Amino acid sequence: MKALLIGANGQLGSDLLKAFQAAGDTVVPVTHAELEVSSEEQVRGTIATHKPDLVLNTAAYHRVEECEKKPALAFQVNGTGVMNLAIACQESGAVLVQFSTDYVFGGYPKDTPYEETDRRAPLSVYGASKVLGEHLLAAYCDRYFLIRTCGLYGIAGSAGKGGNFVETMLKKAQAGEAIRVVDDQVLTPTYTGDLAEAVRRLLLTGRFGLYHLTSEGQCSWYEFTRYILERSGIKAQLTPVKTSEFFSAVKRPAYSVLSKAKFRGLGLSIPSWQDALPRYLEERKKKAAGSAPAVVR
Numbered sequence: 001m002k003a004l005l006i007g008a009n010g011q012l013g014s015d016l017l018k019a020f021q022a023a024g025d026t027v028v029p030v031t032h033a034e035l036e037v038s039s040e041e042q043v044r045g046t047i048a049t050h051k052p053d054l055v056l057n058t059a060a061y062h063r064v065e066e067c068e069k070k071p072a073l074a075f076q077v078n079g080t081g082v083m084n085l086a087i088a089c090q091e092s093g094a095v096l097v098q099f100s101t102d103y104v105f106g107g108y109p110k111d112t113p114y115e116e117t118d119r120r121a122p123l124s125v126y127g128a129s130k131v132l133g134e135h136l137l138a139a140y141c142d143r144y145f146l147i148r149t150c151g152l153y154g155i156a157g158s159a160g161k162g163g164n165f166v167e168t169m170l171k172k173a174q175a176g177e178a179i180r181v182v183d184d185q186v187l188t189p190t191y192t193g194d195l196a197e198a199v200r201r202l203l204l205t206g207r208f209g210l211y212h213l214t215s216e217g218q219c220s221w222y223e224f225t226r227y228i229l230e231r232s233g234i235k236a237q238l239t240p241v242k243t244s245e246f247f248s249a250v251k252r253p254a255y256s257v258l259s260k261a262k263f264r265g266l267g268l269s270i271p272s273w274q275d276a277l278p279r280y281l282e283e284r285k286k287k288a289a290g291s292a293p294a295v296v297r
Helices: 011-022 040-050 064-069 071-092 125-140 165-174 192-205 221-232 273-288
Strands: 002-006 026-030 054-057 095-101 144-149 179-182 209-212 238-241
Touching: 002 011, 002 040, 011 026, 011 054, 011 192, 040 071, 054 071, 064 071, 064 125, 071 095, 071 125, 095 125, 095 192, 125 144, 144 192, 165 179, 165 221, 165 273, 179 221, 192 273, 221 238, 221 273
Parallel strands: 002 026, 002 054, 054 095, 095 144, 144 209, 179 238
Antiparallel strands: none
16 A cells, blocks of 8 residues: 655654555655645645555644643644545545544543543643544544554654653663652553554554554553663662642543453454563664664655
C-alpha cells in the first residue's frame, strides 16, 4: 500500500515509518514543516499530489499545559485539522488513520478499563479538542481507523515534550536528583515501536472503526518509574507522592486504562508494558552506539 505519513519525524511517526517500510509499503513521510493540517488548502494539495491509499495522521497539539492557555490553537489543530483530513480522504477514497488519547475520559471515573463505547468526558482543553477531532472524523469520513492510545514513549522522543517520560526519569536519576512521582494516576505506558506494528496489523483486517490500542497491562507512574530504574540498573531516591502535591493547570484522569477487548477480538495482540520497556532500553543503547532507527530524509 502507499501511505502518506503526517508527522513522520515525531515519536510515533518515526516508528510507523520504520514498521511500514520494513513491511515493504511505500511511505511518503511529511513533517509539520511541510504540511499544516489546519490549512484546508495544504491538506487537499498534499493528498492530491501523492494520491495515497492510506493517510496516517500523527500530527497533534499535545502540549497539555499549553493547550489550557491556547485553546483556540488546540481546537484548530486537533479539531479542524482532523476535519480537513477527513474531508480530503473522503473525496480521494483514501483510508484515514487518526490517533486519539485516553484524555477523552476522566469526567465519569472508572476503576476498570474504558471500552470504546464508554461516554467521553474530558477534564482538559487537550482532551476536549481530541473529542472534537473524533466527532469530526466520524462526521466527514466513512473509511477510517480511530485509535485511542496513551502513555507513549519511543526512540525518537517527542520534540514538543523534550524527550519522553522514560528519558526524563533516567536523566534525573543519572544526575542524582531526588525523584517524586505520582502513584495515584494509573494508565498503560505504551512503547511506540510495538504500537506501530500493531497498528499495521489492525489496518490489514480492513475492519474500520474506533479501537483502543496500548501495551497490555496497567501501572501507576510511580510503578513505571521504579521499573525503569530497575531495568536500567540505576539506583535513585524515588518517592511516591499524590497528584494533589503537584500544582498543574491540567486535570488528568486518575485512571485511564483502555480496554483492548475489541482489538483482541480480531485475533490480534500486543506485548505488555513490562515486556516492552527492556526492548526500548536495548534499542536506546543501539541508537547511542550509532545504530539509529529509520529517519526522514
